[in-house]
Amino acid sequence: MLRGDFDPPYTLQEGNDEMKSNRWKRNLPLHLMIIPGVILIFLFAYIPMGGIAMAFQKFIPNRGLFGSEWVGFANFVYMINMPDIYDVVRNTVLIAMSKIVLGQFVAIMAALLLNEMRNRRVVRTVQTLIYMPHFLSWVILGGILVDVLSTNGGIVNQLLGVFGIEPIFFLGSNSWFPITLIASDIWKEFGFSTIIYLAALTSINPTLYEAAYIDGANRWKQTLHITLPGIGPIVVLLALLSLGNVLNAGFEQVFMLYSPQVYRSGDIIDTMVYRIGFQDFQYGVSTAVNLFKSVISMVLIIISYRLVYKIANYRIF
Amino acid sequence: MVEPNSLSRKLFHAANYSIMIALSLFCLLPFIHIWAISFSDSAAVNGGLVKLWPVDFNLDAYSYILGDSKFGSAFWISLQRTVLGTLINVLLCVLVAYPLSKESTHFPARSVYVWYFMLTMLIGGGLVPNYMAIKAYGLIDSLWALILPGAVSVYFIVLMLNFFRGLPRELEESAFVDGAGHWTILFKIYMPLSLPSIATISLFAMVGHWNAWFDGLLYLNRPENYPLQTFLQTIITQPDMSKLHDVSQMMNVTTRNVKTAQIFVGMLPILLVYPFLQRFFIKGIVVGSVKG
Incomplete structure (x- = not known):
């Protein structure tokens, strides 16, 4: 990915002291440019990272990070002994994985089917409609879901009533809530992934299809032996990159839609971190749970970056 | 075929x-x-x-919204946030991406800076430490609490620096020969050539700022400071309308009417820029995710 090196005029003679100071002078503007970004990242990313120390404290805001009592791993012990932590971890992984797997499946199917369509205008219209929800916030989509899924006159239950089905508590029953989360996440995001897969599909060399056609392969055989291998690498790439998201079940969505009666099936690590921190004001425990999550996520991200680099020769920077 | x-x-x-x-x-x-x-x-x-x-x-629901000063002020706060936040996002992104697009052989500090920014993608402080930092800086209840923490987006920087790297090197070389410095090269040569990328990033940033709501909920204590999406969030998740509407209004307009009208107005700006989004996003996304 690094381009071939070239020598700009100012470094023609390396090693010479005068030239080195010259280079420093040349590069000074580069440092000046990057400084504002460096300062902001320091204030809003690195200082909070120092705040992770709270995970090992009984943190009291008035006393600050340096005045609060150190408690070692007590917060983590407390976390393991919380009765609902196992439910929460299980919900998180289950919801996140289902969203990733089903979402990608729907997106690949949609891309394959769109790729078969010959009417360009229909393809464009379908694309326009399916990735619009991606650009809307969970507040908007959550508001819409609350309205259409309501058991009190919501249109979905009205429609089910026509078929004689009893109203379903999509957002209030523990068996339906995770399904609602997964389905509505696919509604919001599958169009976005479809674009990526469609781009990969259109970059497949059309002469391959022509050759296969002449050799007598039908459309199904062509899909099986040309199209699928053609998008294989991008599927693998995206699958590997999503590894870091196994513990991200979608905070904003769950926070918008959940309620105490569905905590058992829908509470996730992030919403729990929020409640422990900002409703129970147990800052230390909240930070500890968050740290537990970020350490696992970080390990997964590093593994996925390494695998991606090895397998697909892809680098983030 | x-x-x-x-x-x-x-x-x-x-x-x-x-x-x-x-x-x-x-x-x-x-x-x-x-x-x-x-x-x-x-x-x-x-x-x-x-x-x-x-x-x-x-148009009852809409005339109700128009007369609702809370809705109007939340809309205004969102607008300010979106404009100011986007400008700052884009400016910082360009200023960071340009130095990082140089080769390490010519800008030895590059690799240090790359690590410095990259690390923030791997780990963050988390909810409580972030909140405590914002509180310590005295930004609670300020518009800056919504703008500054996300002002430097490493994701945008990666997109931008990849674009800069795609520009022909001869441009920079010949500018150096003509006596131009890095500032001139960035603002007079690179930026005009990068307008499509800058447009893409601006749209990303605009949508992000318009849609953000959780930071408002977290960092703003007074509901009158809420941006529109945070305001809508409180309305949608709190079914208790008595706090939000006086009785005379409730006679004419159902809460469901008003809620849906507010949702509709809340997504209107996104729908308006959607045609542009579509055009630029596809390019940006494909460049960002399928780059080799």
């Missing part, structure tokens, strides 16, 4: 078009339903008569 025109092929196309149209409707119909409710008479809404077209068309 010649398409075989067999019966099975025709059947496949019929099925395919039906599936894709059904999928599109699945995405579209909820929005139409919400739109129809917002323009309907409250009695029809309560009676469950509104499906996909307004019944007894009227």
Whole structure:
């Protein structure tokens, strides 16, 4: 990915002291440019990272990070002994994985089917409609879901009533809530992934299809032996990159839609971190749970970056 | 290529078009339903008569919103945040991406800086430490609490620096020969050539700022400081409307009417920029995710 090196005029003679100071002078503007970004990242990313120390404290805001009592791993012990932590971890992984797997499946199917369509205008219209929800916030989509899924006159239950089905508590029953989360996440995001897969599909060399056609392969055989291998690498790439998201079940969505009666099936690590921190004001425990999550996520991200680099020769920077 | 025109092929196309149209409707119909409710008479809404077209068309809900000073001020705060936040995002992104697009051989500090920014993608402080930092800086209840923490987006920087790297090197070389410095090269040569990328990033940033709501909930204590999406969040998740509307208004307009109208107004700016989004996003996304 690094381009071939070239020598700009100012470094023609390396090693010479005068030239080195010259280079420093040349590069000074580069440092000046990057400084504002460096300062902001320091204030809003690195200082909070120092705040992770709270995970090992009984943190009291008035006393600050340096005045609060150190408690070692007590917060983590407390976390393991919380009765609902196992439910929460299980919900998180289950919801996140289902969203990733089903979402990608729907997106690949949609891309394959769109790729078969010959009417360009229909393809464009379908694309326009399916990735619009991606650009809307969970507040908007959550508001819409609350309205259409309501058991009190919501249109979905009205429609089910026509078929004689009893109203379903999509957002209030523990068996339906995770399904609602997964389905509505696919509604919001599958169009976005479809674009990526469609781009990969259109970059497949059309002469391959022509050759296969002449050799007598039908459309199904062509899909099986040309199209699928053609998008294989991008599927693998995206699958590997999503590894870091196994513990991200979608905070904003769950926070918008959940309620105490569905905590058992829908509470996730992030919403729990929020409640422990900002409703129970147990800052230390909240930070500890968050740290537990970020350490696992970080390990997964590093593994996925390494695998991606090895397998697909892809680098983030 | 010649398409075989067999019966099975025709059947496949019929099925395919039906599936894709059904999928599109699945995405579209909820929005139409919400739109129809917002323009309907409250009695029809309560009676469950509104499906996909307004019944007894009227603008009560919208005239109510127009007279609601809380909604108006939240809209104004969102607008300020979006404009100011986007400008800062884009400026910082360009200023960081340019030095990072240089080769390490010529800008030895590059690798240090790359690590410095990269690390923030791997780990963050988390909810409570972030909140405590914002509090320590005295930014609680300030608009800056919504702008500064996300002002430097490493994701945008990666997109931008990859674009800068795609520009021909001869441009920079010849500018150096002519005596230009890095500032001149960035603002007079690179930026004008990068307008499509800058447009993409600006749109990303605008949508991000307009849609953000959780930071408002976290960092702003006083509801009168909420941006629109945070304001909407509190309305949607708190069914207790008595706090938000005086009784006389409740006589005329159902809460469902007003809610849907507010949702509709909340997504209107996104719908307005959507055609542009579509054009730039596809390029940006594809460059960002399939780059080799």
